[in-house]
Amino acid sequence: MxxxxxxxxxxxxxxxxxxxxxxxxxxxxxxxxxxxxxxxxxxxxxxxxxxxxxxxxxxxxxxxxxxxxxxxxxxxxxxxxxxxxxxxxxxxxxxxxxxxxxxxxxxxxxxxxxxxLDNVFNRLIERRIRQIIQAAKQQGQSLQATMQNLDRFYAEGLMGEVNQTSQAREEVLAAWRYQLERLWPEVEP
Structure with missing residues (x-):
């Protein structure tokens, strides 16, 4: 040119x-x-x-x-x-x-x-979720047990925001569920 x-x-x-x-x-x-x-x-x-x-x-x-x-x-x-x-x-x-x-x-x-940062951040998040899945599988947990643990962590305030509404908590847990279900079959223990 x-x-x-x-x-x-x-x-x-x-x-x-x-x-x-x-x-x-x-x-x-x-x-x-x-x-x-x-x-x-x-x-x-x-x-x-x-x-x-x-x-x-x-x-x-x-x-x-x-x-x-x-x-x-x-x-x-x-x-x-x-x-x-x-x-x-x-x-x-x-x-x-x-x-x-x-x-x-x-x-x-x-x-x-x-x-x-969106694409870079999304790659980082996916990597972290894969690590969570790998750790859960190494401990012999099922997808359902992993979701129950996350639900308990949010209910006990270990995860999430201090003033998070129940609707916001459900939306976050739905996003977790989606990502865990999507990536679970791909991750080896």
Whole structure:
């Protein structure tokens, strides 16, 4: 892609008022929800698209999960850490980049930004639930006995919030039940 093709594609994707050519070969797209940076290397052979996701301090407990997502989920974009910020990054050789792939990469970066920690946090939760299932199975517990223990923990106040209503408690237990039933057959003791 040439600089003019990049600029034209950005105009297709975003409102012209949100696009700012900050220097030759560099654009900043400023929307109400995000700030996207598009930069060419000095020799215009490489394109880099950057989108800040969150401060690194908020992401620190999940860094391992971001790296796992890079391996499994993010496809052509990646999470990266620079200057105290977790970024969504896309890099590509300009000679082989086509507009459709450029548009797809921007869409995927915006999705990473939109989901923030959600996908990473969900992976962490699933891992923890699998650990609970494994421990229960190692103790010879059935799915029903495991659910009864969780119900008892909530009833005794060991889990849940102090001022949790009975309806909220039932909703949480229903979510536990769903996840345990979904994952139970997949976990080996």
């Amino acid at each position: 040439t600089p003019s093709e990049i600029a034209d594609t950005l105009k297709e994707l975003f409102d012209a008022a949100s696009i700012n050519a900050v220097a030759p070969g560099s654009w900043q797209i400023e929307t109400a929800n995000f700030r996207l940076l598009v930069m060419l290397s000095d020799d215009e052979s490489w394109l880099r698209v950057l989108l800040p996701i969150m401060p690194a301090s908020e992401a620190q407990p999940f860094i391992e999960h971001f790296l796992e997502a890079n391996f499994d989920d993010t496809q052509e974009v990646r999470y990266a850490l620079q200057q105290g910020v977790v970024w969504g990054v896309f890099q590509h050789n300009c000679n082989s980049l086509v507009a459709e792939d450029f548009r797809d990469a921007i869409a995927r970066l915006i999705l990473l930004h939109r989901t923030g």
